[in-house]
Amino acid sequence: MAWEITGFAPGGLKAAASLATKQYYGVKVSADNQVNIVAADGEPALGVLQNAPASGEAADVMCMGITKVYAGSALTAGQLWGFDANGAAEPKEDNNTGAALGNWVMGMVIEGAAAGGYATVTVGLFTGLIGSTFGAG
Secondary structure (H helix, E strand, C coil), rough: CCCCCCECCCCCCCCCCCCCCCCCCCEEEEEEEEEEEECCCCCCCEEEEECCCCCCCCCCCCCEEEEEEECCCCEECCHHHEEECCCCCEEECCCCCCCHCCCCEEEEECCEEEECEEEEEECCCCEEEECCCCEEE
């Protein structure tokens, strides 16, 4: 069962669009003090959405800590993870080649989950860019 330890979550952020079905998905800064869903595979993100705001409502985003995250693909304890093109978590492999090159790693999986479930992950404690911070890049 996924669990959390509250970490750093900045205040004053608003949802740029309805995120009512996107709790525990990845969000990025889309305009001044606004967040929206991550929309590209491996894209850098601000953090994990902790609530389900309508457009213009307050968005609670965990930028650092341990949180639940919606798994778009199966996640296993010890794996690096990042976001897919739908803002869901997916494994990120530090192979410094191919499709993973340039993907942003958000943290490490603590407790895995099947696709469609909720995993426990670190966020903001262990991040980097595959081929830059990690690997030989």
